[in-house]
Amino acid sequence: MALIVQKYGGTSVGSVERIEAVAAKVKGWRDQGHDVIVVVSAMSGETNRLVELARQIQDRPVPRELDVLLSTGEQVTIALLSMALNKLGCAARSYTGHQVHIRTDSTHNKARILDIDDKRIRHDLDQGRIVVVAGFQGMDEEGNITTLGRGGSDTSAVALAAALKADECQIYTDVDGVYTTDPRVVPEARRLERITFEEMLEMASLGSKVLQIRSVEFAGKYNVPLRVLSSFEEGEGTLITYEEEEMEEALISGIAFNRDEAKLTIVGVPDQPGVASKILSPIGKSNIEVDMIIQNVGADGTTDFTFTVHRNDYGKALAVLEQTKQELGAREVSGDNKIVKISLVGVGMRSHAGIAGTMFEALANEGINIRMISTSEIKISVVVDEKYLELGVRALHSAFGLDDKQK
Amino acid sequence: MALIVQKYGGTSVGSVERIEAVAAKVKGWRDQGHDVIVVVSAMSGETNRLVELARQIQDRPVPRELDVLLSTGEQVTIALLSMALNKLGCAARSYTGHQVHIRTDSTHNKARILDIDDKRIRHDLDQGRIVVVAGFQGMDEEGNITTLGRGGSDTSAVALAAALKADECQIYTDVDGVYTTDPRVVPEARRLERITFEEMLEMASLGSKVLQIRSVEFAGKYNVPLRVLSSFEEGEGTLITYEEEEMEEALISGIAFNRDEAKLTIVGVPDQPGVASKILSPIGKSNIEVDMIIQNVGADGTTDFTFTVHRNDYGKALAVLEQTKQELGAREVSGDNKIVKISLVGVGMRSHAGIAGTMFEALANEGINIRMISTSEIKISVVVDEKYLELGVRALHSAFGLDDKQK
Numbered sequence: 020m021a022l023i024v025q026k027y028g029g030t031s032v033g034s035v036e037r038i039e040a041v042a043a044k045v046k047g048w049r050d051q052g053h054d055v056i057v058v059v060s061a062m063s064g065e066t067n068r069l070v071e072l073a074r075q076i077q078d079r080p081v082p083r084e085l086d087v088l089l090s091t092g093e094q095v096t097i098a099l100l101s102m103a104l105n106k107l108g109c110a111a112r113s114y115t116g117h118q119v120h121i122r123t124d125s126t127h128n129k130a131r132i133l134d135i136d137d138k139r140i141r142h143d144l145d146q147g148r149i150v151v152v153a154g155f156q157g158m159d160e161e162g163n164i165t166t167l168g169r170g171g172s173d174t175s176a177v178a179l180a181a182a183l184k185a186d187e188c189q190i191y192t193d194v195d196g197v198y199t200t201d202p203r204v205v206p207e208a209r210r211l212e213r214i215t216f217e218e219m220l221e222m223a224s225l226g227s228k229v230l231q232i233r234s235v236e237f238a239g240k241y242n243v244p245l246r247v248l249s250s251f252e253e254g255e256g257t258l259i260t261y262e263e264e265e266m267e268e269a270l271i272s273g274i275a276f277n278r279d280e281a282k283l284t285i286v287g288v289p290d291q292p293g294v295a296s297k298i299l300s301p302i303g304k305s306n307i308e309v310d311m312i313i314q315n316v317g318a319d320g321t322t323d324f325t326f327t328v329h330r331n332d333y334g335k336a337l338a339v340l341e342q343t344k345q346e347l348g349a350r351e352v353s354g355d356n357k358i359v360k361i362s363l364v365g366v367g368m369r370s371h372a373g374i375a376g377t378m379f380e381a382l383a384n385e386g387i388n389i390r391m392i393s394t395s396e397i398k399i400s401v402v403v404d405e406k407y408l409e410l411g412v413r414a415l416h417s418a419f420g421l422d423d424k425q426k
Numbered sequence: 427m428a429l430i431v432q433k434y435g436g437t438s439v440g441s442v443e444r445i446e447a448v449a450a451k452v453k454g455w456r457d458q459g460h461d462v463i464v465v466v467s468a469m470s471g472e473t474n475r476l477v478e479l480a481r482q483i484q485d486r487p488v489p490r491e492l493d494v495l496l497s498t499g500e501q502v503t504i505a506l507l508s509m510a511l512n513k514l515g516c517a518a519r520s521y522t523g524h525q526v527h528i529r530t531d532s533t534h535n536k537a538r539i540l541d542i543d544d545k546r547i548r549h550d551l552d553q554g555r556i557v558v559v560a561g562f563q564g565m566d567e568e569g570n571i572t573t574l575g576r577g578g579s580d581t582s583a584v585a586l587a588a589a590l591k592a593d594e595c596q597i598y599t600d601v602d603g604v605y606t607t608d609p610r611v612v613p614e615a616r617r618l619e620r621i622t623f624e625e626m627l628e629m630a631s632l633g634s635k636v637l638q639i640r641s642v643e644f645a646g647k648y649n650v651p652l653r654v655l656s657s658f659e660e661g662e663g664t665l666i667t668y669e670e671e672e673m674e675e676a677l678i679s680g681i682a683f684n685r686d687e688a689k690l691t692i693v694g695v696p697d698q699p700g701v702a703s704k705i706l707s708p709i710g711k712s713n714i715e716v717d718m719i720i721q722n723v724g725a726d727g728t729t730d731f732t733f734t735v736h737r738n739d740y741g742k743a744l745a746v747l748e749q750t751k752q753e754l755g756a757r758e759v760s761g762d763n764k765i766v767k768i769s770l771v772g773v774g775m776r777s778h779a780g781i782a783g784t785m786f787e788a789l790a791n792e793g794i795n796i797r798m799i800s801t802s803e804i805k806i807s808v809v810v811d812e813k814y815l816e817l818g819v820r821a822l823h824s825a826f827g828l829d830d831k832q833k
Contacts, residue, residue: 035479035482035483038483039483069502072442072502072506073505073506073509075442076442076445076446076506076509076510077512077513081508081512083519084505084506084508084509084512084520085505085509087501087508087520087522088501088502088505088509090501091498091501091502091505094497094501095476095495095498097494098480098491098494098498099479099480099483099495101491101494102480102483102487102488102492102495103483105484105488106483106484112490113491113494115494115571117525118524118569118570118571139569162525162546163525164522164525
């Protein structure tokens with residue numbers, strides 16, 4: 020008998036019928052003798068409906084009041100799911116974030132969980148009840164309602180699993196697990212049975228949207244085994260845990276990519292200490308987030324400095340950089356917003372040489388020109404022209420033996 | 427400068443536009459220097475929408491979970507109204523029943539308020555904020571969400587006014603006050619400037635649906651001056667308070683009536699002690715509420731026993747009474763569900779003789795036959811045939827000088 024925290028997202032609870040299907044799934048686990056805590060999101064569409072109501076009043080609704088408003092979405096779901104469970108003969112009780120003391124800081128609309136009081140939940144579990152908790156919400160020290168930001172229900176589930184030392188935190192979603200890459204790009208993409216927290220973080224930060232990054236960080240920090248699985252199909256999903264011996268065998272877990280990139284270069288900057296900061300500080304002050312950064316020193320005592328930003332920030336970043344060019348006496352500013360980033364991710368690459376060579380060779384064989392390279396301990400990223408995205412991902416997927424031979 | 431509690435019902439907050447109109451109204455009071463606490467209901471239609479969702483799962487939803495569900499309706503309104511107030515430059519904060527500790531008993535779906543902790547609200551008022559509180563809801567001793575039953579927002583407002591010793595509790599609704607009788611029946615009906623709690627209770631219990639009876643009782647008990655006024659029009663409305671000297675002048679405050687009546691008679695019951703109880707106990711056990719009761723003792727040692735019930739319960743009551751007839755050896759059971767009750771209400775009648783005489787004469791002049799009579803200290807009710815309702819009400823309205831001469 021285990022203690023399991025399950026989280027069902029908006030699509031999984033998008034209608035009364037689906038809520039009843041979730042109840043049946045939960046009952047299945049309960050019938051196997053497990054203690055179950057269920058965390059739910061608002062029914063799909065509900066949060067948008069509420070935001071729209073607020074927008075009719077204020078373009079930027081008062082954050083405190085927006086939280087009071089939005090938190091009703093999950094509250095509706097917990098009540099309906101508890102009714103559905105009771106209908107199936109499962110004693111169940113619903114709780115708002117407030118009621119089970121999910122204490123957060125006071126940053127309305129994107130609060131962080133500080134602490135959870137598990138007393139009430141433990142009591143209900145001891146009485147044999149299923150506990151249904153509203154995701155995405157908490158309360159601050161003064162008792163104000165807070166929300167964790169979109170997707171925060173994943174974080175709620177992991178935080179509850181950590182606080183109650185659950186055996187597993189299961190995130191039910193509309194995909195049946197984490198894949199070696201996006202199956203829409205590579206039909207041979209394979210579901211991974213296991214992946215490490217670090218790999219998952221890299222995959223998530225690279226645009227693989229299965230899980231919220233914060234929830235993975237949280238799960239890693241508190242060592243909560245996370246499992247991603249489908250609300251609509253049977254299956255084992257993908258387990259996200261710490262690295263284990265047997266996992267060493269896999270060199271590469273997956274190939275992530277990100278279409279939302281743009282790169283900017285400032286050429287011929289006099290190479291002096293503090294140049295990087297002089298270039299990037301104005302960018303940061305304009306609230307533009309920088310991703311990859313590369314600096315080459317040329318023979319003539321000047322340096323070229325290249326970085327990537329989100330494609331939406333491209334125009335703004337160009338304007339800032341033109342200003343910087345004047346100030347630093349640089350030669351030229353150039354940019355390209357038709358680029359993408361492709362990354363190999365795998366803890367296995369730590370102890371294996373030659374991964375980068377294989378990667379570059381596979382891309383060269385397809386005539387794909389690499390525009391930037393950046394590496395970390397468990398990831399190699401390249402920037403290539405947008406038009407090569409699919410070709411590049413498929414070539415790498417095949418070169419590293421990730422294709423599902425059964426398809 | 428006064429402390430005012432205002433309550434706006436579902437129709438008054440039925441759309442974003444109406445919520446913004448309420449905000450403007452509230453700001454008007456604030457600008458006059460008053461401290462304002464606003465209690466709101468769910469947007470009209472919202473509670474029904476939520477009940478419908480629940481009904482799709484369970485015919486009789488688990489009461490605890492129904493409260494979790496329904497309480498979201500008011501929570502949406504408090505957030506939107508606070509946003510609208512902030513938009514107008516009025517600092518405002520919204521609170522659920524939970525957050526301001528509106529403590530109730532644990533009778534889910536129709537809980538009773540036990541206590542309110544005014545600390546948080548006082549603090550906000552001291553800071554110059556308008557406080558917006560969700561009506562209709564509270565929490566029990568264990569922190570479970572409770573609701574007060576439909577119309578409970580009036581009770582919330584009065585309870586808050588009592589707890590904070592407010593100078594006035596204003597109930598905004600879709601009528602502009604309490605009338606001498608229903609203006610749809612008597613076009614000359616006049617808005618009352620004042621009425622006593624007792625009179626209001628009689629009017630309300632007789633089908634005049636302006637206020638919830640519980641909220642009037644509550645206001646009377648804690649001596650909270652209540653004012654009924656319109657959300658949509660300007661005006662002073664009607665003030666409901668304790669009797670004052672000047673009020674003695676009005677003999678009759680209003681004429682109430684109730685179309686939902688049916689009467690039943692059991693004839694020729696052996697007149698023994700305990701007969702009334704033997705007749706009424708089975709009725710009560712069938713969950714039928716009895717209104718007027720009359721018993722006449724005949725010359726032959728038997729008695730006739732007549733009472734009225736809600737028209738919907740007529741068939742059920744007849745069946746119960748047939749059974750009782752057998753048991754008591756009574757002669758006959760008869761009934762009539764085409765009757766109505768008309769009542770004169772007024773504290774003034776206490777000290778004036780001849781009111782009943784004037785009443786019966788006015789009805790006789792119109793050829794209206796009185797079928798039953800029942801009196802209390804501030805009320806005289808008669809039962810007449812349904813077809814005489816309008817004629818009777820108009821005759822009495824005119825006979826007691828209630829007509830608005832300006833119309």
